[in-house]
Amino acid sequence: MIINAGNLKTLFVAFKAAFQAGLGMAESQYKRICTIVPSTTGSEEYGWLGSFPGMREWLGDRVINGVKSHGYTIKNKPFELTVGVPRAAIEDDQYGVFTPMQQELGRATEAHPDELAFGLLKAGISTPCYDGQYFFDTDHPVIGADGAVASQSNYDSAGGGSTWYLLDTSRALRPLIFQNRKAPNFVSLTAETDENVFSRAEYLYGVDCRRNVGYGFWQMAYASNQPITEDNIVAAYTAMTERTGDNGRPLGLKPNLLVVRPGSKFAAAKIVNASTLANGAENVMKGIVEVLDTPWII
Template sequence: MDVTKAALAALNTGITTAFNARLTGVETTYGRIAMTVNSTTRDQVYPKLSELGPMREWVGERFIERLETDGFVIRNRKFEKTIAVGVDDISDDQVGIYTPIASDMGQTAAELPDELCWEQLEKGFDTKHYDGQFFFDTDHPVLDKDGNEISVSNFGGGTGAAWYLIDDTRVIRPVIFQDREAAKITPKTSLTDDNVFHRDEFLWGAKRRCAAGFGAWQLAYGSRQPLTPENYGLARQAMIAMTGHRGRKLNLKPKLLVVSAANEGAAREILTAERNAAGATNIWRNTADLMVEGRLTL
């Protein structure tokens, strides 16, 4: 085809359309564990998400709980994906393959939050949160109803394949996906662009600014113990009994069990089998949704 401005405009439209259609059409999974926060700055500052006590009977003056606005900071990151197409390929009508490639770029951009959020969850075993403890830890400090510091655990221990119980019934989630700039694709296809002059190729580049960080540690319980009915039951018990700041009963609902492929069989046996290994009624059947996440590596 003749490489004219009109032909390039049509090609750009086709590639942008393919990119955007896939960008909005991909089924993602990060929303089960992450809340999305629209960011307006390079560094987004968050209050400490654990320091809200219970409602109290109003006697006398109000008791004001001031959120510490410097609880923790999540810095946005910049991501790109760029493809080059030779001018001769366009001239020779070799353009049919590039629309699927643009679609794949859109899928990659759409799945970036998945990659970041699941990676962040796995970092919880060896990365500290705002309270100075690892996100999954046995010693999270909170205050009891009398104002005394006590330790609360959201970690079951162990060194094996990780599994997670999640309360996904709340707006706040254990992970934060911070969206600063939505994904978009930009062409460099002007016949006077430097890339055309120097390398005889057109460029299409996708860009997205975002980040992932930890949210409320109370809403996730991580374990690297063997996934057995006994350990599953202990994890549920720990979450349901968990108290927050000033003795607040959190009333957590461990509705989601997240596992990697390594624990899929054990998880299905716990959550779907009618009978346990001894032939008795499986009391854990249907007590949580099962999510097998292929991006988990631990």
């Protein structure tokens, strides 16, 4: 290929098309567990976390549910992925071998939110959320019906095995927050005066974006490293559904998603998908939750 502005523009269009095709190659799962929040600044503060408002009988004046000031902020971070194409490969019409690389660039970009979201879920045993406790912890402070502060747990760490997660993703607000400041943008450096071309005879193609993830309500999630058994799933399910908020008000949570590592998928599915048990009895656990396996929690 003759190196000129027109041919480089045509090549950019072809590589961008390959990138766009790669975007559809990754199965996106993060939307199942995240509230998607558009961002317009360098960071967003979520002072409303900690408020689980509920309806009340209207007697006298309205009671204003003030936003609790927890100071939980999610700061957007820049991310990039860049690949280089030797100038000689383009001159020798060998640029076609780099098309799959551009597709992989797109696939990796599409998978990135999953990597962030489920990576944050995994880190919940050692990363604080809005109340200052780890997202998965045994002593989240909650005001009881008597006005005294008590502790609630959303973590069972007594098992010592691989961790699985039970989530309520049925509401508008979900356990995690995905904050999107700048959508992925495919760009290139191909001018003769660009440092990479002038010094290394290499054209650069890449993608950049700004985004981040953070924790929402810990009440909507439960982590356990106990074996995946019917009894342990029931224990986690019961702990969530019977959870109360401040002043003893039931939260009405209903777990619907069981997140496991790929190696635990079949054990979990056998418990919640089978119509009958090994002894022929009806499986009362059938359909109680959906199993979602992901490699990002390994």
